[in-house]
Amino acid sequence: MASAVDLAWLDPSLRDLTRRDASGLGSGLCRAIAERIGVDPVLVRVAFIVLILCGGLGIGLYIWGTALTPSSSGTRPIDNWVSSFASWPVAGQVGAVVGTTIALMATVGRVMPLPWAAGLLAVIAWVWLRRRNPGAVLPPEDFTEAPEDDELLVAQWRRRMSTAARSTGASAPQLPAVDLYSEPTPEPAPKPRPAWLAGLVILAALVGVGAVCAWAIGTTPMVTLAITTVVGGALVLGYALFARQRRLPRLILAVVAVPLALSGWLATQAAASPLPSPDAVTYSVVASEQTIDLTGIDTSKVRAVEIKAVASDVEIIVPGALQELRTTTRLADITIDPTMEDAKPFDITLIIDAIASDVHVVVSQP
Numbered sequence: 001m002a003s004a005v006d007l008a009w010l011d012p013s014l015r016d017l018t019r020r021d022a023s024g025l026g027s028g029l030c031r032a033i034a035e036r037i038g039v040d041p042v043l044v045r046v047a048f049i050v051l052i053l054c055g056g057l058g059i060g061l062y063i064w065g066t067a068l069t070p071s072s073s074g075t076r077p078i079d080n081w082v083s084s085f086a087s088w089p090v091a092g093q094v095g096a097v098v099g100t101t102i103a104l105m106a107t108v109g110r111v112m113p114l115p116w117a118a119g120l121l122a123v124i125a126w127v128w129l130r131r132r133n134p135g136a137v138l139p140p141e142d143f144t145e146a147p148e149d150d151e152l153l154v155a156q157w158r159r160r161m162s163t164a165a166r167s168t169g170a171s172a173p174q175l176p177a178v179d180l181y182s183e184p185t186p187e188p189a190p191k192p193r194p195a196w197l198a199g200l201v202i203l204a205a206l207v208g209v210g211a212v213c214a215w216a217i218g219t220t221p222m223v224t225l226a227i228t229t230v231v232g233g234a235l236v237l238g239y240a241l242f243a244r245q246r247r248l249p250r251l252i253l254a255v256v257a258v259p260l261a262l263s264g265w266l267a268t269q270a271a272a273s274p275l276p277s278p279d280a281v282t283y284s285v286v287a288s289e290q291t292i293d294l295t296g297i298d299t300s301k302v303r304a305v306e307i308k309a310v311a312s313d314v315e316i317i318v319p320g321a322l323q324e325l326r327t328t329t330r331l332a333d334i335t336i337d338p339t340m341e342d343a344k345p346f347d348i349t350l351i352i353d354a355i356a357s358d359v360h361v362v363v364s365q366p
Contacts, residue, residue: 004076004086005093006068010123011130013037020072026250027066042240042248046233049257055109055116057123060101068097113261195243199252202235206256221311222263222287229259279303285312285357295319295364297348304349309357316361320346328353336361 008015014036019028030048034041051058067078078085085093105116209231213224236256239248281302283292287310294305295317307316309332323345327334332354352359 005090005097007033007065009094010127011037013130017069018072018074019066019069027062028071029062029065029069032069033065040240040247042236042253045250045253046236046240049253049260050114051119051122053112053261054114054119054122055105055112056107057101057105057116057119059108060104061123064097064101113263193246194249195239195246196249196252198239198243198246199248202232202239202248203252203255205235206232206259220288225259225263225287229263232256232259280306282306282308284308284310285314286310287312289313291315291317293317294346294348299346299348302348304351306351306353307359309352309354309359311356312358314354314357314359316350316352316359317364318346318350318361319364320344321363322350322361323347324349326351330354331356332359333357334359334361337363 006015007017014033017032017036019032026045030044031041034044048058048062051061067081068076070076085096088096109116206228210224210228213219213227214221219227233256236248236253279302281297281304283306285292285308289312292307292314297305307314321344322336325336326349329352334352334354337360350361352361
Protein backbone atom coordinates (compact mmCIF):
# COMPACT_ATOMS: atom_id res chain seq x y z
CA MET A 1 0.00 0.00 0.00
CA ALA A 2 1.36 3.44 -0.95
CA SER A 3 2.25 5.79 1.88
CA ALA A 4 1.07 9.39 1.99
CA VAL A 5 3.81 11.87 1.10
CA ASP A 6 4.31 14.76 3.51
CA LEU A 7 7.03 17.36 4.07
CA ALA A 8 9.36 14.68 5.44
CA TRP A 9 10.50 13.88 1.89
CA LEU A 10 12.23 17.28 1.96
CA ASP A 11 13.11 17.58 5.66
CA PRO A 12 12.78 14.50 7.92
CA SER A 13 12.22 16.74 10.94
CA LEU A 14 8.90 17.86 9.43
CA ARG A 15 7.36 14.39 9.58
CA ASP A 16 3.73 14.36 10.78
CA LEU A 17 3.59 18.15 10.84
CA THR A 18 0.20 19.65 11.76
CA ARG A 19 -1.08 23.17 11.11
CA ARG A 20 -2.79 24.06 14.38
CA ASP A 21 -3.01 27.85 14.04
CA ALA A 22 -4.60 29.27 10.89
CA SER A 23 -6.21 32.34 12.43
CA GLY A 24 -4.20 34.84 10.37
CA LEU A 25 -4.01 35.58 6.67
CA GLY A 26 -2.05 32.42 5.89
CA SER A 27 -2.72 28.74 6.37
CA GLY A 28 -0.59 28.35 9.52
CA LEU A 29 2.17 26.52 7.64
CA CYS A 30 4.93 29.01 8.52
CA ARG A 31 4.11 28.91 12.23
CA ALA A 32 3.98 25.09 12.25
CA ILE A 33 7.38 24.83 10.53
CA ALA A 34 8.87 27.45 12.86
CA GLU A 35 7.67 25.62 15.97
CA ARG A 36 9.04 22.31 14.68
CA ILE A 37 12.53 23.57 13.81
CA GLY A 38 12.69 26.05 16.71
CA VAL A 39 12.91 29.44 15.00
CA ASP A 40 10.80 32.58 14.91
CA PRO A 41 7.85 32.40 12.47
CA VAL A 42 8.96 35.70 10.94
CA LEU A 43 12.11 34.03 9.59
CA VAL A 44 10.05 31.32 7.89
CA ARG A 45 7.71 33.91 6.37
CA VAL A 46 10.63 35.97 5.07
CA ALA A 47 12.16 32.81 3.56
CA PHE A 48 8.91 32.06 1.71
CA ILE A 49 8.70 35.66 0.45
CA VAL A 50 12.24 35.46 -0.92
CA LEU A 51 11.48 32.11 -2.58
CA ILE A 52 8.34 33.60 -4.13
CA LEU A 53 10.52 36.29 -5.72
CA CYS A 54 12.86 33.55 -7.02
CA GLY A 55 10.84 32.71 -10.11
CA GLY A 56 7.69 31.93 -8.13
CA LEU A 57 9.24 28.88 -6.43
CA GLY A 58 7.88 29.90 -3.04
CA ILE A 59 4.30 29.94 -4.36
CA GLY A 60 4.46 26.28 -5.32
CA LEU A 61 6.21 25.29 -2.10
CA TYR A 62 3.68 27.12 0.07
CA ILE A 63 0.64 25.73 -1.77
CA TRP A 64 1.92 22.16 -1.70
CA GLY A 65 3.19 22.50 1.86
CA THR A 66 -0.31 23.51 2.93
CA ALA A 67 -1.95 20.82 0.82
CA LEU A 68 0.22 18.02 2.26
CA THR A 69 -0.01 19.15 5.89
CA PRO A 70 -3.12 18.27 7.91
CA SER A 71 -4.95 21.01 9.75
CA SER A 72 -6.11 20.85 13.36
CA SER A 73 -9.05 18.69 12.20
CA GLY A 74 -6.60 16.00 11.05
CA THR A 75 -7.44 16.16 7.32
CA ARG A 76 -5.15 17.27 4.52
CA PRO A 77 -6.49 19.69 1.88
CA ILE A 78 -5.11 17.50 -0.93
CA ASP A 79 -7.27 14.59 0.25
CA ASN A 80 -10.33 16.81 -0.12
CA TRP A 81 -9.28 18.00 -3.57
CA VAL A 82 -8.10 14.62 -4.92
CA SER A 83 -9.49 11.82 -2.78
CA SER A 84 -7.27 9.15 -4.36
CA PHE A 85 -4.03 11.13 -4.03
CA ALA A 86 -2.82 9.18 -0.97
CA SER A 87 -3.22 5.89 -2.86
CA TRP A 88 -0.89 6.98 -5.66
CA PRO A 89 2.65 5.57 -5.69
CA VAL A 90 5.17 7.70 -3.82
CA ALA A 91 6.94 8.52 -7.08
CA GLY A 92 3.64 9.68 -8.56
CA GLN A 93 2.87 11.93 -5.60
CA VAL A 94 6.34 13.49 -5.64
CA GLY A 95 6.14 13.83 -9.43
CA ALA A 96 2.86 15.72 -9.15
CA VAL A 97 4.39 18.11 -6.62
CA VAL A 98 7.52 18.74 -8.69
CA GLY A 99 5.70 18.92 -12.03
CA THR A 100 3.06 21.42 -10.97
CA THR A 101 5.67 23.57 -9.22
CA ILE A 102 7.79 23.70 -12.38
CA ALA A 103 4.71 24.57 -14.47
CA LEU A 104 3.86 27.37 -12.05
CA MET A 105 7.41 28.74 -12.18
CA ALA A 106 7.33 28.68 -15.98
CA THR A 107 4.11 30.69 -15.89
CA VAL A 108 4.98 33.42 -13.39
CA GLY A 109 8.79 33.29 -13.45
CA ARG A 110 9.13 36.02 -16.07
CA VAL A 111 7.56 38.65 -13.85
CA MET A 112 9.61 37.77 -10.77
CA PRO A 113 12.73 39.83 -10.05
CA LEU A 114 15.05 37.03 -8.86
CA PRO A 115 16.18 33.98 -10.87
CA TRP A 116 14.55 30.65 -10.08
CA ALA A 117 17.96 28.97 -9.89
CA ALA A 118 18.86 30.97 -6.77
CA GLY A 119 15.76 29.73 -4.94
CA LEU A 120 16.29 26.17 -6.11
CA LEU A 121 19.89 26.17 -4.88
CA ALA A 122 18.76 27.57 -1.53
CA VAL A 123 16.17 24.78 -1.12
CA ILE A 124 18.71 22.10 -2.10
CA ALA A 125 21.24 23.51 0.38
CA TRP A 126 18.60 23.53 3.13
CA VAL A 127 17.60 19.91 2.46
CA TRP A 128 21.24 18.80 2.36
CA LEU A 129 22.11 20.55 5.63
CA ARG A 130 19.03 19.22 7.44
CA ARG A 131 19.71 15.65 6.32
CA ARG A 132 23.44 15.92 7.03
CA ASN A 133 22.94 17.25 10.57
CA PRO A 134 21.52 14.43 12.69
CA GLY A 135 20.58 16.82 15.47
CA ALA A 136 18.20 18.63 13.15
CA VAL A 137 16.07 15.52 12.53
CA LEU A 138 13.48 14.75 15.16
CA PRO A 139 12.73 11.10 15.96
CA PRO A 140 9.63 9.69 14.28
CA GLU A 141 6.40 9.35 16.17
CA ASP A 142 6.83 5.62 16.79
CA PHE A 143 10.42 5.95 18.02
CA THR A 144 10.84 3.92 21.21
CA GLU A 145 13.36 4.17 23.98
CA ALA A 146 13.75 1.84 26.90
CA PRO A 147 10.96 2.92 29.26
CA GLU A 148 11.74 3.22 32.90
CA ASP A 149 8.25 2.81 34.37
CA ASP A 150 4.80 1.48 33.58
CA GLU A 151 3.40 4.88 32.66
CA LEU A 152 5.63 5.13 29.60
CA LEU A 153 4.77 1.57 28.60
CA VAL A 154 1.04 2.24 28.77
CA ALA A 155 1.37 5.57 26.91
CA GLN A 156 3.34 3.92 24.11
CA TRP A 157 0.84 1.06 23.89
CA ARG A 158 -2.05 3.48 23.59
CA ARG A 159 -0.28 5.50 20.90
CA ARG A 160 0.56 2.40 18.87
CA MET A 161 -2.96 0.98 19.12
CA SER A 162 -4.48 4.33 18.16
CA THR A 163 -2.21 4.51 15.10
CA ALA A 164 -3.11 0.96 14.12
CA ALA A 165 -6.83 1.69 14.51
CA ARG A 166 -6.60 4.71 12.21
CA SER A 167 -4.70 2.76 9.56
CA THR A 168 -6.94 -0.35 9.52
CA GLY A 169 -10.27 1.24 10.35
CA ALA A 170 -10.87 -1.28 13.14
CA SER A 171 -11.52 -0.25 16.70
CA ALA A 172 -8.55 -0.83 18.97
CA PRO A 173 -8.98 -2.33 22.43
CA GLN A 174 -8.86 0.26 25.13
CA LEU A 175 -7.35 0.03 28.57
CA PRO A 176 -9.50 1.05 31.48
CA ALA A 177 -9.24 4.75 32.16
CA VAL A 178 -7.31 4.88 35.39
CA ASP A 179 -6.07 8.12 36.84
CA LEU A 180 -2.77 6.43 37.62
CA TYR A 181 -1.96 6.11 33.92
CA SER A 182 -3.64 9.23 32.57
CA GLU A 183 -1.30 11.82 31.13
CA PRO A 184 -1.93 15.50 31.81
CA THR A 185 -3.15 17.42 28.80
CA PRO A 186 -0.30 19.64 27.61
CA GLU A 187 -1.13 23.31 27.68
CA PRO A 188 -0.81 25.04 24.31
CA ALA A 189 2.16 27.32 23.94
CA PRO A 190 1.24 30.98 24.31
CA LYS A 191 0.85 32.70 20.98
CA PRO A 192 3.28 35.61 20.56
CA ARG A 193 1.50 38.94 20.62
CA PRO A 194 1.82 41.26 17.62
CA ALA A 195 4.25 44.11 18.18
CA TRP A 196 2.51 46.99 16.44
CA LEU A 197 4.69 49.62 18.08
CA ALA A 198 7.88 47.97 16.85
CA GLY A 199 6.36 47.62 13.38
CA LEU A 200 5.45 51.30 13.25
CA VAL A 201 8.97 52.21 14.41
CA ILE A 202 10.43 50.12 11.56
CA LEU A 203 8.14 51.82 9.02
CA ALA A 204 9.11 55.24 10.39
CA ALA A 205 12.78 54.28 10.07
CA LEU A 206 12.23 53.30 6.43
CA VAL A 207 10.53 56.61 5.67
CA GLY A 208 13.33 58.49 7.43
CA VAL A 209 16.08 56.65 5.56
CA GLY A 210 14.32 57.24 2.25
CA ALA A 211 13.91 60.95 2.98
CA VAL A 212 17.57 61.37 3.97
CA CYS A 213 18.79 59.56 0.85
CA ALA A 214 16.48 61.40 -1.54
CA TRP A 215 16.70 64.97 -0.23
CA ALA A 216 19.75 65.23 2.02
CA ILE A 217 22.18 63.05 0.08
CA GLY A 218 20.53 63.39 -3.33
CA THR A 219 20.68 59.77 -4.47
CA THR A 220 18.68 58.58 -7.47
CA PRO A 221 15.27 56.97 -6.87
CA MET A 222 16.62 53.51 -7.64
CA VAL A 223 19.52 53.84 -5.18
CA THR A 224 17.16 55.28 -2.56
CA LEU A 225 14.80 52.35 -2.99
CA ALA A 226 17.68 49.87 -2.75
CA ILE A 227 19.02 51.42 0.47
CA THR A 228 15.52 51.48 1.97
CA THR A 229 15.06 47.81 1.10
CA VAL A 230 18.35 46.79 2.74
CA VAL A 231 17.58 48.76 5.90
CA GLY A 232 14.06 47.35 6.13
CA GLY A 233 15.25 43.77 5.72
CA ALA A 234 17.97 44.25 8.34
CA LEU A 235 15.53 45.72 10.87
CA VAL A 236 12.97 42.94 10.37
CA LEU A 237 15.63 40.23 10.60
CA GLY A 238 17.20 41.78 13.70
CA TYR A 239 13.84 42.06 15.44
CA ALA A 240 13.03 38.43 14.63
CA LEU A 241 16.35 37.28 16.09
CA PHE A 242 16.29 39.27 19.33
CA ALA A 243 12.60 39.72 20.19
CA ARG A 244 11.46 36.12 20.43
CA GLN A 245 8.36 36.77 22.59
CA ARG A 246 6.71 39.19 20.17
CA ARG A 247 6.07 39.04 16.44
CA LEU A 248 5.70 41.69 13.79
CA PRO A 249 2.17 41.95 12.36
CA ARG A 250 1.64 40.51 8.90
CA LEU A 251 0.51 43.90 7.60
CA ILE A 252 3.87 45.42 8.57
CA LEU A 253 5.73 42.58 6.84
CA ALA A 254 3.66 43.09 3.70
CA VAL A 255 4.48 46.81 3.66
CA VAL A 256 8.20 46.09 4.14
CA ALA A 257 8.09 43.56 1.30
CA VAL A 258 6.77 46.17 -1.16
CA PRO A 259 10.12 47.97 -1.71
CA LEU A 260 11.83 44.58 -2.00
CA ALA A 261 9.57 43.50 -4.85
CA LEU A 262 9.66 46.95 -6.45
CA SER A 263 13.46 47.21 -6.40
CA GLY A 264 13.80 43.74 -7.88
CA TRP A 265 11.36 44.61 -10.65
CA LEU A 266 13.21 47.84 -11.44
CA ALA A 267 16.49 45.92 -11.51
CA THR A 268 15.12 43.54 -14.13
CA GLN A 269 13.86 46.49 -16.20
CA ALA A 270 17.30 48.10 -16.08
CA ALA A 271 19.05 44.92 -17.22
CA ALA A 272 20.91 45.13 -20.50
CA SER A 273 18.77 44.27 -23.52
CA PRO A 274 19.98 42.37 -26.60
CA LEU A 275 22.09 44.35 -29.05
CA PRO A 276 19.84 46.37 -31.38
CA SER A 277 20.02 46.30 -35.15
CA PRO A 278 22.64 48.56 -36.79
CA ASP A 279 20.01 51.03 -38.00
CA ALA A 280 18.27 51.42 -34.61
CA VAL A 281 19.18 53.28 -31.42
CA THR A 282 17.79 52.35 -27.99
CA TYR A 283 17.65 54.49 -24.85
CA SER A 284 16.65 53.06 -21.44
CA VAL A 285 15.63 55.30 -18.56
CA VAL A 286 14.76 53.64 -15.24
CA ALA A 287 13.65 55.49 -12.11
CA SER A 288 15.24 58.82 -13.03
CA GLU A 289 14.75 62.13 -14.85
CA GLN A 290 16.47 62.52 -18.20
CA THR A 291 16.44 64.65 -21.34
CA ILE A 292 17.16 62.85 -24.62
CA ASP A 293 18.24 65.16 -27.46
CA LEU A 294 17.72 63.65 -30.92
CA THR A 295 18.50 66.82 -32.88
CA GLY A 296 22.01 65.67 -33.74
CA ILE A 297 21.16 62.15 -34.84
CA ASP A 298 22.30 61.02 -38.29
CA THR A 299 19.10 60.23 -40.19
CA SER A 300 21.06 58.64 -43.04
CA LYS A 301 22.25 55.80 -40.79
CA VAL A 302 19.50 55.49 -38.21
CA ARG A 303 15.98 54.47 -39.19
CA ALA A 304 14.40 53.98 -35.75
CA VAL A 305 14.85 55.23 -32.19
CA GLU A 306 13.37 53.26 -29.30
CA ILE A 307 13.01 54.80 -25.86
CA LYS A 308 12.11 52.63 -22.86
CA ALA A 309 11.02 54.55 -19.78
CA VAL A 310 10.24 52.85 -16.46
CA ALA A 311 9.10 54.93 -13.47
CA SER A 312 10.80 57.99 -14.96
CA ASP A 313 10.26 61.53 -16.20
CA VAL A 314 11.66 61.82 -19.74
CA GLU A 315 11.83 64.75 -22.14
CA ILE A 316 12.57 63.94 -25.80
CA ILE A 317 13.77 66.70 -28.12
CA VAL A 318 13.25 66.03 -31.84
CA PRO A 319 14.44 68.29 -34.70
CA GLY A 320 11.17 68.29 -36.64
CA ALA A 321 7.68 66.95 -37.13
CA LEU A 322 7.33 63.25 -36.38
CA GLN A 323 6.49 61.14 -39.41
CA GLU A 324 5.89 57.85 -37.57
CA LEU A 325 5.31 57.36 -33.85
CA ARG A 326 4.63 54.07 -32.07
CA THR A 327 3.71 54.09 -28.40
CA THR A 328 3.12 51.46 -25.74
CA THR A 329 1.91 52.79 -22.41
CA ARG A 330 1.19 51.11 -19.08
CA LEU A 331 0.22 53.52 -16.34
CA ALA A 332 2.07 56.21 -18.29
CA ASP A 333 1.37 59.55 -19.97
CA ILE A 334 2.88 60.69 -23.29
CA THR A 335 2.43 64.27 -24.49
CA ILE A 336 3.63 65.78 -27.79
CA ASP A 337 4.06 69.49 -28.42
CA PRO A 338 2.29 70.87 -31.51
CA THR A 339 4.55 71.53 -34.49
CA MET A 340 4.68 74.50 -36.83
CA GLU A 341 3.36 74.07 -40.35
CA ASP A 342 6.74 74.85 -41.91
CA ALA A 343 8.67 72.49 -39.59
CA LYS A 344 10.86 70.07 -41.43
CA PRO A 345 9.93 66.38 -41.10
CA PHE A 346 11.81 64.07 -38.76
CA ASP A 347 12.08 61.02 -41.00
CA ILE A 348 12.83 58.48 -38.26
CA THR A 349 10.45 56.05 -36.58
CA LEU A 350 10.16 56.95 -32.90
CA ILE A 351 9.14 54.07 -30.61
CA ILE A 352 8.21 54.89 -27.01
CA ASP A 353 7.61 52.14 -24.44
CA ALA A 354 6.58 53.78 -21.17
CA ILE A 355 5.72 52.10 -17.86
CA ALA A 356 4.59 54.28 -14.95
CA SER A 357 6.34 57.25 -16.56
CA ASP A 358 5.72 60.76 -17.87
CA VAL A 359 7.14 61.29 -21.38
CA HIS A 360 7.12 64.68 -23.09
CA VAL A 361 8.11 65.06 -26.76
CA VAL A 362 9.34 68.56 -27.63
CA VAL A 363 9.88 69.75 -31.21
CA SER A 364 12.97 71.91 -31.47
CA GLN A 365 12.31 75.23 -33.19
CA PRO A 366 14.82 76.42 -35.80
